[in-house]
Amino acid sequence: NAGVTQTPKFRILKIGQSMTLQCAQDMNHNYMYWYRQDPGMGLKLIYYSVGAGITDKGEVPNGYNVSRSTTEDFPLRLELAAPSQTSVYFCASSYVTRESGYTFGSGTRLTVV
């Protein structure tokens, strides 16, 4: 059981470049999330999805886009990278009930220079 798989693990982008962070889960979870983790700031929700074809904004969505065409995949798109997007990005998934907890991937460390 792979759980939540994120790729790549590390990436350096130049200002203005674009990239897609990949996230896939094999647990048949309906809910999926993208968080960013900054030092001393905890985790902040960027976007989430409650099922294929349904996405919604979280606390810090500006500069990002998502899509959910299948239950398994939830890619995060950065269109015009900015230094403020330097962060560690975590994808997570869960069942409908929050008490089952979120399963997180191991993260993508992104640096924008």
Place this chain on the structure above:
Amino acid sequence: QQQVKQSPQSLIVQKGGISIINCAYENTAFDYFPWYQQFPGKGPALLIAIRPDVSEKKEGRFTISFNKSAKQFSLHIMDSQPGDSATYFCAASRYNNNDMRFGAGTRLTVKP
């Protein structure tokens, strides 16, 4: 604004000691309070969680204490072990709301 405030930022405890991490929340609509444990290079993992209808929940060496009137909750790690060294996040969420709010995290170091 940070809806869940966590302290301390870092904590050093001797092996066998008690580790205590505190969180305070602002939104009285929050009704689910989990704690997540994160090891270096890994994503956070659910450790233990509590609802506001109970004042304490214990799982092994980990205990959550909850004070609804003060809008505070805390994680106690009894008999702390070097393997407990990790970053701990408290969190809070509202029923039927997918925007779980996390605290800033506490880096715990347990010295042998």
